[in-house]
Amino acid sequence: MNGPVPGDLHIAGIRKSFGPVQVLHGVSVDIPDGQFTTLLGPSGCGKTTLLRIVAGFEAPDAGxxxxxxxxxxxxxxxxxxxxxxxxxxxxxPHLTVRxxxxxxxxxxxxxxxxxxxxADAMLASVRIEALAARRPHExxxxxxxxxxxxxxxxxxxEVLLLDEPxxxxxxxLRHDVQLELKRIQRECGITFVLVTHDQDEAIAVSDRILIMNQGRIEQDGTPEEVYERPLSRFVANFMGSANVLDARRLAADQVVTALGDLVVASNPVWEQGSVAIRPEDIEIRTTGEGINHLPGRISDRLFRGDHWEVIVDVRGQSLRVKTEPDQYHAVDQAVFVELPKDDLLVLRD
Amino acid sequence: MRPLPRTVSVTALSCLALLYVPLVAVAVLSFNKTRLGTAWGGFTTGWYERLLSNTTVLTAAKNSLIVACVSTLVATVIGTLLAIGLRRLPLGRRGRLLGEMATTLPTVTPDVLLAAALVVSYGLFRTVSSVFDPGLVTLIIGHITFQISFVAVVVGSRLAAIGTDQIEAARDLYASTGLLWRRVLLPQLAPGIVAGGLLAFTLSLDDFVVSFFVSGPSSTTLPILIYASVKRGVTPEIHALSTLIVAATMLTILGIALLDRRNPRSSRP
Structure with missing residues (x-):
């Protein structure tokens, strides 16, 4: 970057404790002008505190x-x-909408x-001009x-902060508002910083997602990146319901899990760690010969409308698998599951 | 729904009757031609006419109104400031609780204790200034001391209902402290302040115990006058006077209730 850009938000080394509880452990992030950034994390991860520090309602201990x-x-x-x-x-409550x-x-x-x-132009752009004379309780x-x-x-x-809006x-309604929020942000070009615990919402509206956990930024990337390539066990669990498996390194491209030995695309940096695979990346097959094909048994299935959620039992471990609505599997049916090695993610922990 | 057992409605109505029959009886008797006893001798407004030409009564009424108006005005201002101060002081959780208790305690302290304490205090102050000789001034100060708590409690509960998020929103929207109070807090507190003031007014108007201890011969109020007259025998004139006071109090309470209904409802979803 060549010198500071006027509208860029720079957050560096922010620490904050409430009494004995440290809620932010040195958070640093640069948010470029006009970006729609989301702070995503479970309650208590420090995302709202970070937002309140930017707004000026809390003072950080450092940073x-x-x-x-x-x-x-x-x-x-x-x-x-x-x-x-x-x-x-x-x-x-005592003032009209206008x-x-x-x-x-x-x-x-x-x-x-x-x-x-x-004020009237703004009311029109969020389509509530007809309500200008009403009071909030109406x-x-x-x-x-x-x-x-x-x-x-x-x-x-310069920056709009949205706290779980x-x-x-x-x-x-939430779905409609997400579309609307995205449209408004595109039109006005203002930097938006959204705080939410809802990963679907974060994926739908953001240019960039910062996943926070226990006062630290766990992963920083586009919605596609954090969804497709979670780097840690926490992110894999939090971004949708990935199957996370404890693993031990066997060779540069092989790990041992409770399901059996699996071939992975990248060399784990650990001896003991974990790998993850998304339910939609697992394939159910009736015959099984090939890399990462494992025998199992259908133990349960739920129809979710646009897909089946199938639970496959492999060596006593439950794997969540998403299949097309026309793919029918009976409970107790013996099957093979394929965990394609390119979709089997080696997590950093 | 199961029909309400008759005993419930009978009990409730009996209790209400217990509260209001004496008041209604007094009101009825105040229109009774019979001077002594409770036999109905025909309708008259004569007692009210006599009452309004009785200079002792009129002086007492004037005293009562002066004391009630002045003390209410002062107590409303002080009580509101107390409520705001308690909210804004950085007291911490325990300190705030202590402050709230200290505010509420006088509302439940027996009046006679406060009255006795006032007599002692005035005795002490009198050595410095004759202002503290029993009279309108001592009455007004006495009434203010017990009114403050009631105002502070009523205003404080309104203030607590406003919530910190509105204060933060006003700050976020560039409001200075002055603007925050003028445009956000005071407009929402106003019904609470007026309700607290009306409550203080009725308390002053009806007060007997404190007034009895701290008033002087020239500062008789209506409740003291009634007490003195009753000792000489209850007359329909006293009934008329009592009816007027009860009516005034009820109208004020009605005013408080109406104000409460006009409170803007919370904006929370």
């Missing part, structure tokens, strides 16, 4: 947060060019004529979420 060349940490929350969409939305959206502009003493024009959950988004975006922040919405 820096810079936006371009501006050091954000000395600035109080109300002077940072950053806005937040809160998990609870935190709308002002006054909620106009709050930030008025606080910065934008001329009233501009306030009205910009709105549905999805509508409140749009008001919260409009109230933050109307200020044209969809956790209060039902599944169908």
């Amino acid at each position: 820096t947060v810079r936006l371009g060349t501006t050091d954000l940490l000395p600035l109080p929350a109300n002077q940072r060019p950053v806005n937040t969409v809160f998990q609870s939305y935190a709308l002002f 006054d909620n959206v106009a709050f930030g502009l008025r606080a910065r003493r934008v001329p009233e004529a501009d306030v009205k024009r910009r 709105l549905s959950g999805g509508q409140r979420q749009r008001v919260a988004l409009a109230r933050a975006l109307v200020n044209e922040p 969809m956790s209060a919405l039902d599944a169908k």
Whole structure:
């Protein structure tokens, strides 16, 4: 990188403890201007704390947060060019939708004529212009979420922080809002930093996913990368329901697992570690001769609409396998499973 | 649903009757022509007319209103500041709990203890200034001391209901501390402040114990007047006076209830 770019967010060496509990262990990440980045992890991993440090609601014990060349940490929350969409939305119940959206502009003493024009334009762009005169308690959950988004975006922040903004919405609505959020981000070009524990949501909307675990960034990559190539046991488990197997290194391309000996594509760096394979990468065959073909027995199957989830018992171990809806297997049927060696991922731990 | 057993409704209605029959009886008697006893002698508003031309009663009513208005005004301001201060002070969990207890305790302390303590205090202050001679000033200060807690408790519960996320949202949206209070907190606290004030007003208007201890000969309030008159025998005039006070109190309570209904509902999903 050639010198600082004005809108880039640089987070370096952030540490934070609450009493005896350390929630962030030196987190560093650079987020380029205009990127849709997601902090993904289970509750308690420190993702919300990191977001609150950027917003200015928490002060870190150590580390820096810079936006371009501006050091954000000395600035109080109300002077940072950053806005937040809160998990609870935190709308002002005594103000109308329009006054909620106009709050930030008025606080910065934008001329009233501009306030009205910009607030109304923003309401239109999130398609709630008809609700401008309503109060928050008269709105549905999805509508409140749009008001919260409009109230933050109307200020044209350098960075928009979104703290689990969809956790209060039902599944169908969440899907629509994800598409909408992606569209809005593309149109306005503002850097979005989303915090979520929902990996489907992260994959759907992000340019880049930072997977967090116990106060550290566990993996950093595009949605495709973190989904297809999990590097650690934690990521493999967290990103969808991969089969993770304890393994011991036998040779440069061979490991021993509870299922039997398996051929792998890359040389493990460990003697004891783990390998993973996704349910959709495992093939069920009726005859079995070849690399990584193992005999097993169908122990259960669930119809999931667009696929079958089949549980195959191999040497007492359960393997989750995804098959096409037209592929029918009876319970107790003897089969072979193939674990293609290119899909068998050698994890770092 | 299972039909409600008759005993439940009978018990509930009996309890309500226990509360209101005496009040209704007084109100009815205040329109009774018979001067002595409870026999109905015909309808009259004469007792109210006599009451309103009785200068002793009018002076007491004026005193009561002055004391109630001034003490309510002061107590509402102090009580609100106390609630805000308790919320904003960095007290920690235990400190906050202690602060809340210290605020609530006076609302359940027997009035007579407070009254006695006031008498002692005034006695001490009187050596410094004659302002503390029994009179309107001592009455007003006395009423303020017990009103503050009630205001602080009512306002404090409103404040707690607003929640920190709204405060953070206002900060996030560039609000200074002044703007945060003017545009976000005070507008939402207003119904609580007014409700607390109305509660303080009714407490002052009806107070007998504290007033009895700290008032002087020139600062008789209505409850003290009623007490003194009853000792000489209950007259329909007293019934009329009592009815008026009860009516005023009920109207105020009704006002509090209406304000409470107007509170904006929480925005939480």
